[in-house]
Amino acid sequence: MTARIVLVLLVSTFSCSGGSLTLSKAFIERVKNAAVIETSFSVDHTLKNPHKIDSGGNDGDIHAAGRDTAIQLPLVVEITNAGMESQEPAKDAMKAAVGDKKIPLAGIWRLWFEHAGKKPQIQGAKVPKPADTNPDHVFELHPLSEVNGNDCTRSFQPIPGYDAYDAERAFAEEYEKLTCTIRVTGTATQIESKKAGINHTQFRVQLLGKPKKGIGSAVFVLADIFDINDEEEKLNASPVRMVFVDGTPAAQAVAALEDGDRMNLLGIPRVDLNKVSAIAKGLAPNKTYRGPLPYEIIVLAQLPE
Amino acid sequence: MSGLFGSPVLEVGIGLVFVYMLLSLLCTTLNEWLLSYILKLRPRLLDRALDTLLSNQVVADGNLRELFDRHPLIAKTTTSGGQRAGSYLSAATFATALLDLVTPRVKGVISFTDVEAGVKELPEGDIKKTLVALMADTDSELKKLRRNIEGWFDEAMDRTTGAFKRHAQAWAIAVAALLTLLTNADTLTIGQRLWEDPSLRAEAVKLAEQRAEMPRPTVKVEYTDPDDPLNPSIAKEPQDSLTADEQSILGKLIGWEKPVTAYSVGDLLRHLPGWFLTAVAVALGAPFWFDVLNKFMKLRNAGGVPPEGKEQESKSSK
Numbered sequence: 001m002t003a004r005i006v007l008v009l010l011v012s013t014f015s016c017s018g019g020s021l022t023l024s025k026a027f028i029e030r031v032k033n034a035a036v037i038e039t040s041f042s043v044d045h046t047l048k049n050p051h052k053i054d055s056g057g058n059d060g061d062i063h064a065a066g067r068d069t070a071i072q073l074p075l076v077v078e079i080t081n082a083g084m085e086s087q088e089p090a091k092d093a094m095k096a097a098v099g100d101k102k103i104p105l106a107g108i109w110r111l112w113f114e115h116a117g118k119k120p121q122i123q124g125a126k127v128p129k130p131a132d133t134n135p136d137h138v139f140e141l142h143p144l145s146e147v148n149g150n151d152c153t154r155s156f157q158p159i160p161g162y163d164a165y166d167a168e169r170a171f172a173e174e175y176e177k178l179t180c181t182i183r184v185t186g187t188a189t190q191i192e193s194k195k196a197g198i199n200h201t202q203f204r205v206q207l208l209g210k211p212k213k214g215i216g217s218a219v220f221v222l223a224d225i226f227d228i229n230d231e232e233e234k235l236n237a238s239p240v241r242m243v244f245v246d247g248t249p250a251a252q253a254v255a256a257l258e259d260g261d262r263m264n265l266l267g268i269p270r271v272d273l274n275k276v277s278a279i280a281k282g283l284a285p286n287k288t289y290r291g292p293l294p295y296e297i298i299v300l301a302q303l304p305e
Numbered sequence: 306m307s308g309l310f311g312s313p314v315l316e317v318g319i320g321l322v323f324v325y326m327l328l329s330l331l332c333t334t335l336n337e338w339l340l341s342y343i344l345k346l347r348p349r350l351l352d353r354a355l356d357t358l359l360s361n362q363v364v365a366d367g368n369l370r371e372l373f374d375r376h377p378l379i380a381k382t383t384t385s386g387g388q389r390a391g392s393y394l395s396a397a398t399f400a401t402a403l404l405d406l407v408t409p410r411v412k413g414v415i416s417f418t419d420v421e422a423g424v425k426e427l428p429e430g431d432i433k434k435t436l437v438a439l440m441a442d443t444d445s446e447l448k449k450l451r452r453n454i455e456g457w458f459d460e461a462m463d464r465t466t467g468a469f470k471r472h473a474q475a476w477a478i479a480v481a482a483l484l485t486l487l488t489n490a491d492t493l494t495i496g497q498r499l500w501e502d503p504s505l506r507a508e509a510v511k512l513a514e515q516r517a518e519m520p521r522p523t524v525k526v527e528y529t530d531p532d533d534p535l536n537p538s539i540a541k542e543p544q545d546s547l548t549a550d551e552q553s554i555l556g557k558l559i560g561w562e563k564p565v566t567a568y569s570v571g572d573l574l575r576h577l578p579g580w581f582l583t584a585v586a587v588a589l590g591a592p593f594w595f596d597v598l599n600k601f602m603k604l605r606n607a608g609g610v611p612p613e614g615k616e617q618e619s620k621s622s623k
Contacts, residue, residue, distance in 0.1 A: 029396060029459045030452065033535050186467070209531030215397060220534035238540075239528045259531065275526045278537045281466050282524040287590060291523045 019116020021073075021138050022190045023123045023273075025280070031109055032273040035218035035245050035298075036145055039070035041077065041105040043097040045133045050082035050091075055163040059200055064094050065130040065137070068105070072124050073139045076115075077107055080143040080300060081155040090147035103148040107141030108245065108298050111271040113193040114138075123188075142268070143300065145217075145245060156248040158266055158301045162200065167227040170201035171235040175269055178293035184280045191276060193293050199268045202303055204228050206262045208239050211254050219244040219251050228264055228303075241272060241296035250302040264303035272296040313500065316510050319601045320499040321492065323513035324558055325586040326594035327551055328481075328490055330522060332587050334545070336473070336480045346472055351394060354465040358458070362432040369406065369432060376402045395535065396455035396462070403454060407436065417447040481587040490559040491579030492586070498558055505557060512550055517602045519544040522591040545591075 031037060046064035053060040062082035068075050079087055079094070097103045117136025144152045180193040205223035214220050222239040226232075242265070244251035253263060275294035283289055340346045355370065362369040373379055379394070379402050408415045408423040421440065427433040439457060443449035484490070499506045527540040547555070565573075586594070 025463060026456055026459055030455065033395075033397070187463070209534070212532070212534050214535060222528050222531050222534045239531065241528065241534050274535065275537050278526040278539070279524050282526065282539050283470075287592065289524050290521055290592070290596075291525065294526065 019113040019138055019195065020120035020190065020192045021111070021113075021116070021123075022120065022188050024188055025184075025277075026187075027071075027123060028189060028273050028277050028280075031215075032277050033218060033220070034215040035108050035243050036106050036216055037070055037109045037141060038104065038106045038146075039068040039141070040102045041068045041075070041097075042066045042100065042102050043094055044130050046094050046098055047133050048095075050079075053083070053159060053161045057199075059162060060159045061143075062091060062094075063133040065133045065135050067127045067129070069102075071109070071139055072127065073121055074127055074130065074135050074137040076134065076137050076140045076142070077105060077144055078140060078142040079147070079152055079155060081157060081159055084155060086154040087152060089150040090144065090152045093148040093150050097148065104146075105141060105144060105148070106146040107144035107152075108243070109270070110140040110142045110268065110298060111138055111273065112140070112199075112269060113196045113271075114199070116193075116195065142298075153245065153248055156245065156250065156300055158303055159200075164200040164202040164266055165198050166229070167201060167203035167225055167235055168230070170198045170269075171203065171225050174198040175295050176235070176237060176292070178295070179291060180289075180293040182276060182279055182283070182289040184283055189276065189280045191271065193271075196269075196293070200266060200300075201268070201297075202228055202264065202266050203235075204231060204262055204264050205242060207254070207257055207259050209259050211244070211251075213246075217246040219246050219254070221254055226262075231262070237292075241274070242267070243270070243296055243298045248299075250299045253302045254299075264305060265297075265299050266301045266303050267297040267299045269295045270298055313503075313506065315601070315605055316506050317496055317499045319513050319598070319605065320506055320509035320558075321496055322594055322598045322601055323509055323516060324490070324495055324555065325583070325589075326516065326591055326598055327547055327555055328484060328488070328559075328583070328587045329589070329591035329594055330545060330547060332477065332481050332484050333522075333591055335484065336477050339476060339480065340473060344476075347469060350465045350469050350472075351462075353468075354461045355394075358461055359432065362430050363428050372406055373402060376406065378402045378405075396458045397451075399458045400451045400454040404451070415447070417443070417445050417450060420447065420450060421445075477590075478584075478588045482584040485580050485584040485587060488555075488559045489561045489576070489580075490583045490587075491576045492582035493579035494576070495558050495579075495583075505554075509554055509558070512548075512554055513598060514602060515548075516551070517595075517599050521595050 043064050044066040047062050050060055050062040052058050059080070060083055061078040061080050063076055063078050065074075065076050079090055081087060082091060093103065115134060115136055116138050119136065121136075121138055143155060146152055174197060178193060178196055180191055182192075183190045204226040206226065208222040208224060211219050211221040221242050221244070223242050225235045225240055227235065242254075244254055250265065257263065272294040274296075279289050279294070355373065359370040359373055378398050404415060404420055407427065408419045411419045411423075420436075424433060424436045424440065427436070435457065436454075439453040440450055443453065499509060522545055525540045526537045528534055528537050529540065530536070
């Protein structure tokens with residue numbers, strides 16, 4: 001009987017454990033309303049060829065892993081639609097930089113607990129050289145917008161032949177159910193989350209307000225989410241923030257819409273650090289937030305009606 | 306059921322934890338009301354942070370702090386009486402307004418050189434020294450200077466947030482003590498009532514089970530203004546309020562049976578240990594007691610039959 005009690009208490013105590021990331025508060029404040037981060041990146045490994053295009057992880061991206069100066073965490077960077085001819089210079093620049101050379105990179109920051117691993121990740125701690133292109137990591141620049149001066153924003157378009165997860169599966173069954181724990185110290189915020197998944201998703205949004213400029217090239221708009229094949233059932237509990245990059249086709253399309261209008265999108269989720277920051281500020285001292293993982297969607301492309 | 310599981314002792318424990326949780330929810334509501342509407346603590350602390358950064362600084366057109374408040378970007382956040390209406394100011398807005406104020410002669414888009422010239426013209430003082438320091442290591446890039454100014458503001462706001470939390474914690478303890486006294490929430494008396502009245506205890510456990518099924522009370526942040534995807538605010542949730550049944554059972558477990566003046570000093574002193582226990586417990590907060598309540602419920606269910614419907618649910622989910 002005693003063993004049973006201990007088991008019940010242990011399960012209830014540790015059921016929230018998973019990936020753990022500690023970010024500096026200053027960093028969160030700097031990027032929470034930004035889309036793109038610029039950094040200097042040492043390319044330790046890169047794939048020779050892009051992923052094939054099918055579904056799930058076969059998304060046509062090309063990965064590289066390395067270490068950088070701005071984020072200072074284990075970092076994976078990805079060029080989407082990497083098979084496109086327009087992405088050849090960026091891919092070549094990435095491959096040419098493998099080794100000790102640092103190159104300037106820019107890309108949409110993405111925090112997602114998909115490949116967190118068991119060890120807690122602490123921003124600013126020494127980042128070991130990764131063993132391959134997919135080390136334990138929670139932070140990505142995905143998709144990249146520039147590699148060593150080569151523009152990648154033409155990759156922000158639908159991935160031909162790719163079957164993304166439908167919205168019901170991605171939002172209702174995954175994103176909306178993810179939970180996390182947030183704790184704060186004087187200078188840092190720690191986020192723990194269970195393993196997350198489901199990257200590319202296709203969905204329909206109904207705009208709730210007008211798009212608003214964030215920091216740099218970021219454009220944000222709040223929206224409700226629907227499945228492309230079911231415009232009746234809303235899949236989100238509260239407004240979800242869409243992250244666009246100014247100048248991309250999807251950003252130009254959303255700029256022409258009014259609140260209440262709908263559009264089909266392809267996107268990938270990331271932790272909404274703007275909400276994380278607000279939660280951290282609202283927490284009483286020594287208290288812990290346990291609740292839904294705040295998320296937003298990086299918009300990669302507008303999909304046809 | 307056997308032993309501790311389902312025993313009156315465990316049920317009294319569940320009842321007490323449940324009462325602590327409900328009182329903590331009331332305490333949180335009272336505290337938020339007090340801090341937001343009476344003390345207006347956040348706007349006041351934001352003002353204090355801005356005072357620290359900008360007051361007693363003079364620029365060409367006058368006092369920097371006053372000019373800052375009158376800047377069109379900032380004036381929107383204050384009422385006609387000059388009081389701060391909002392409790393939040395973004396670092397980007399602060400930096401934009403400040404850079405605009407130190408370059409009063411520039412019409413249109415400002416450059417790093419404009420800022421450099423504007424700073425040189427500033428009278429000697431803290432703001433000039435600060436801006437000169439922030440201009441170092443920027444490679445003469447306005448973007449980097451802006452980032453440095455934002456970082457300076459964020460550091461000040463971090464200190465403000467820390468001060469707010471300390472104030473809020475102190476007020477939470479005071480409100481918990483006040484609520485305990487006003488409602489005569491004496492832990493020992495509550496425990497005794499639950500122990501002596503099996504039907505009251507059963508009612509408390511049933512309501513505690515329902516409460517444990519609700520979402521955990523926690524900070525919930527939402528984008529409440531559809532046109533503002535940059536500034537989320539803390540939202541109120543249904544589980545942050547007491548249901549009618551919960552209010553009813555609280556009425557049976559706590560409260561004054563007669564006017565306070567009708568009690569003797571000795572009677573009141575006998576309540577002191579119970580009041581103390583309640584006040585300390587309530588100050589721990591609703592999320593804490595929600596977690597404890599769930600652990601008690603798991604412990605109770607581990608020793609007996611799961612509540613009706615749960616067994617069915619767990620089978621069907623496999």
